[in-house]
Amino acid sequence: MKNQCQSCGMPMKGDAAIAGTESNGRKSALYCHYCYQDGVFTQPDFSVEQMQQFCISKMKEQGFPALLAWLSARQIPKLKRWSSPRS
Ligand SMILES: [Zn+2]
Numbered sequence: 906m907k908n909q910c911q912s913c914g915m916p917m918k919g920d921a922a923i924a925g926t927e928s929n930g931r932k933s934a935l936y937c938h939y940c941y942q943d944g945v946f947t948q949p950d951f952s953v954e955q956m957q958q959f960c961i962s963k964m965k966e967q968g969f970p971a972l973l974a975w976l977s978a979r980q981i982p983k984l985k986r987w988s989s990p991r992s
Pocket of ligand 1: 915937939
């Protein structure tokens with residue numbers, strides 16, 4: 906299991922504070938708290954393209970170079986939330 910959010914790709918390694926929460930209050934091993942709280946996605950209607958745009962704008966806000974933001978967003982479709990079980 907990669908230590909990154911399986912929705913937005915944010916690194917979660919060794920940082921329990923960043924983990925999302927399940928409906929029973931336990932930490933999610935898969936998703937960060939930006940994406941997942943109390944057992945539900947915070948942006949349930951996002952398409953993968955919307956998530957990519959969202960992450961790029963967030964990273965730019967935090968001062969990341971556009972290229973780095975784009976490279977990071979490019980991996981999002983491979984994450985568990987977005988990968989089709991049929992493929
Ligand atoms: Zn996330």
